[in-house]
Amino acid sequence: MSADTEQYLVKQEPYYQPQEDEIELYEAAYAERLPVMIKGPTGCGKSRFVEHMAWRLGKPLITVACNEDMTASDLVGRYLLDSEGTRWLDGPLTVAARIGAICYLDEVVEARQDTTVVIHPLTDHRRTLPLDKKGEVLDAHENFQLVISYNPGYQSLMKDLKQSTKQRFSALDFDYAPSALEASIIAKETGIDEEKATRLVKIGETARNLKGHGLDEGISTRLLVYAARLVKRGIKPRAACRMALVRPITDDKDIVATLDHAIEAVFG
Structure with a gap:
């Protein structure tokens, strides 16, 4: 394995607790080099799963955080001017296709x-990447795989994937873990006791029940981990929850009051 490839390897195991058969399904998709689409709400473990699978398979991983200003050149590459003249610089998608990495386009929509x-x-079937500006058609390395993620519940009709894109992928549905498993994940990630982790999950579930009723998104597992880390650091649970769980997701005074009341009820 070359030094260029080595730098993209996931060196340490990212902790991931499977909910169903997603590991087996992904391994089969990778064996066939099928592109994979991972769908699910914000902060439910999509990116962690991809990192875990790259580590599990021993394959390099190149992650791209997509945004509305990203151009095709940002993905594929461009010519740059330097002191020696003009040179071509591969974009992350091209690098992944050349070295045989898993390329993960996060929130591709x-x-x-x-x-x-x-x-x-x-x-x-082509598994090629046309580099139009360079006049090259790159054949993807045999180990290359493309993975994308997005949150279908959060997108408007104007910001959804085209059917012509969707139907090029196999897909896995993700959601927040069942309460007992989510509490176990939080405890494992942060070192707080299961009892406190279970209380945090109750607050998360309260917020998720408000989705569509004042909240665009519920409290993610990621935010629950943040709150747990503050508690582990010695911050009082109620203050940690207000800082990590409530203030980041809403400025609506009524929603804030509702969630603060839930925190008081759980940690009061």
Whole structure:
């Protein structure tokens, strides 16, 4: 394995607790080099799962956080001017296709649709990446795999994946873990006791029940971990919850009051 490839390896095992058969399914998809789409709400473990699978398979991982300003050149590459003249610089998608990495496009729907079209030739029998500006058609390495994620419940009709893109992928549905498992994950991640972790999950469930009734998104597992880390640091649970769970997700005074009341009820 080359030094260029080595730098993208996930060196330490990212902790991940499976909910169903997603590990087995992903391993089968990778064995066939099928592109994979991972769908689920914010902070439910999508990125952690991809990192865990890259570690589990021993494959390099290149992650791209997609945004609305991202261009096709940001993914594929561009010519740059330096003191020696003009040189080509591969983008992350091109690097992944060259070295045989898993390329993970996180929240791909945030990218412009004219940008996501560039992935199409990599997701069918061709497994190629046209580098139009360079006049090259890159054949993807045999180990290359494309993985994308997005949150279908959060997107508007104007920011959804085209059917022509969706139907190029196999897909896994993710959601927040059942309460007992989520509490176990939080305890393992942070070192707080299961009893406190269970209380944090109750607050998270209260917020998730408000989704569509004043909240665009509920409290993620990620935020519950943040709160647990503050508690572990010695911050009082109620203050930790207000800081990590409530204030980041809403400015609505009524919702804040409702969630603060839930915190008082659980940790009062």
